[in-house]
Amino acid sequence: MNKILYILQFPKLEKNINMQNLKKSLKIYWIINIIKNMNHLINLNY
Numbered sequence: 001m002n003k004i005l006y007i008l009q010f011p012k013l014e015k016n017i018n019m020q021n022l023k024k025s026l027k028i029y030w031i032i033n034i035i036k037n038m039n040h041l042i043n044l045n046y
Helices: 002-045
Strands: none
Touching: none
């Protein structure tokens, strides 16, 4: 019985981990974009 419950809950756990990874990836992507934009602005100023 416990095994069945564990198996049923596992996909949820996996989904949560994937969501966290996705959020991290998005944050990193966002930061990279800001840096690129800043570089672009700095280049425009010179």
